Amino acid sequence: MPDFWIIGPIAWDLALYVDRIPASGHFVQAGESVERPGGTGANVAVALSQAGGRVNMVGYVGADAAGRNMTKTLTAAGVDVEHVQVLPGHTSSVVLLIEPNGERTIIGIHTDLLHTITIPTDAVAPGDIVYFAAWHDSFTTAAQTMAAAGALVTSVPPGTTPAMRYLIGSRNDFSAIPEDATAIVTEGAKGATVYSSGKSDHYPSIPTDAVDTTGAGDAFAAGFLWGIGNKGTLTEGVNLGLAWAAATVQTKSSMLNATSASKAGVSDPCHRESPSNPLFHTP
Ligand SMILES: Nc1ncnc2c1ncn2[C@@H]1O[C@H](COP(=O)(O)OP(=O)(O)O)[C@@H](O)[C@H]1O
Numbered sequence: 507m508p509d510f511w512i513i514g515p516i517a518w519d520l521a522l523y524v525d526r527i528p529a530s531g532h533f534v535q536a537g538e539s540v541e542r543p544g545g546t547g548a549n550v551a552v553a554l555s556q557a558g559g560r561v562n563m564v565g566y567v568g569a570d571a572a573g574r575n576m577t578k579t580l581t582a583a584g585v586d587v588e589h590v591q592v593l594p595g596h597t598s599s600v601v602l603l604i605e606p607n608g609e610r611t612i613i614g615i616h617t618d619l620l621h622t623i624t625i626p627t628d629a630v631a632p633g634d635i636v637y638f639a640a641w642h643d644s645f646t647t648a649a650q651t652m653a654a655a656g657a658l659v660t661s662v663p664p665g666t667t668p669a670m671r672y673l674i675g676s677r678n679d680f681s682a683i684p685e686d687a688t689a690i691v692t693e694g695a696k697g698a699t700v701y702s703s704g705k706s707d708h709y710p711s712i713p714t715d716a717v718d719t720t721g722a723g724d725a726f727a728a729g730f731l732w733g734i735g736n737k738g739t740l741t742e743g744v745n746l747g748l749a750w751a752a753a754t755v756q757t758k759s760s761m762l763n764a765t766s767a768s769k770a771g772v773s774d775p776c777h778r779e780s781p782s783n784p785l786f787h788t789p
């Protein structure tokens with residue numbers, strides 16, 4: 507099994523469950539509010555680690571309480587935090603407004619510093635799987651170096667380098683479907699469509715009662731990478747992505763974790779020595 511290298515945001519979330527998004531000048535009362543771990547990079551890293559993968563997180567936190575909470579969360583989930591840099595300034599933090607149908611609206615609070623981090627390209631081995639959970643053009647050289655060294659490099663769009671094997675992201679994130687990479691486009695409750703070599707294949711989502719879709723795309727990406735890392739086919743990877751996403755949207759969490767997977771009906775979901783767990787197996 508290859509190592510996973512997840513480059514992306516690590517954030518502290520304030521989730522507010524509301525009846526509706528307030529119109530300009532209006533008031534809404536949150537029915538429930540909770541602070542919890544999140545960030546697209548951390549969400550992917552935790553899901554893969556819970557499944558039993560060796561996961562290296564590459565990103566940053568600030569020297570503050572949110573940063574300490576996130577470092578603790580990642581470490582407790584078994585994620586290697588050696589390459590999580592502590593920067594002066596704030597840990598990323600977002601406010602999530604979550605509507606009754608599970609749809610979420612995100613407000614970022616602090617300036618994002620991800621583009622300033624150093625990517626440890628030398629530590630990545632041939633065959634390792636790299637995923638950029640956020641993309642900045644300043645990552646181009648690192649992506650090319652890791653691909654040239656034999657890593658399988660993937661990204662959210664635009665991931666603008668031919669080094670990218672797979673681009674994985676939601677429909678809104680693609681300004682165009684790339685011609686040289688395989689694009690895996692998620693479409694919320696509709697599922698996902700894979701574009702490759704001029705062809706497209708649609709995969710419907712697994713019907714679920716969504717209560718909080720925060721992190722759905724991250725769980726999808728993690729499931730897909732887990733499938734590919736386990737030598738699964740593209741189809742097996744997409745099906746695993748759909749399964750991990752379905753589990754995540756059923757719980758009030760940004761991450762696919764023990765609680766969310768077990769609420770999705772999988773017993774003992776994240777026990778690392780539990781190879782029989784269907785959620786973590788290629789179909
Ligand atoms: N309301 C929903 N019901 C069922 N599955 C969902 C729902 N929303 C998202 N998903 C699943 O999560 C995947 C990613 O969701 P999507 O909304 O496209 O990504 P993002 O989290 O980036 O907005 C979808 O392909 C689908 O499998």
Ligand SMILES: [Mg+2]
Nearest residue numbers: 676694719722
């Ligand atoms: Mg969505």
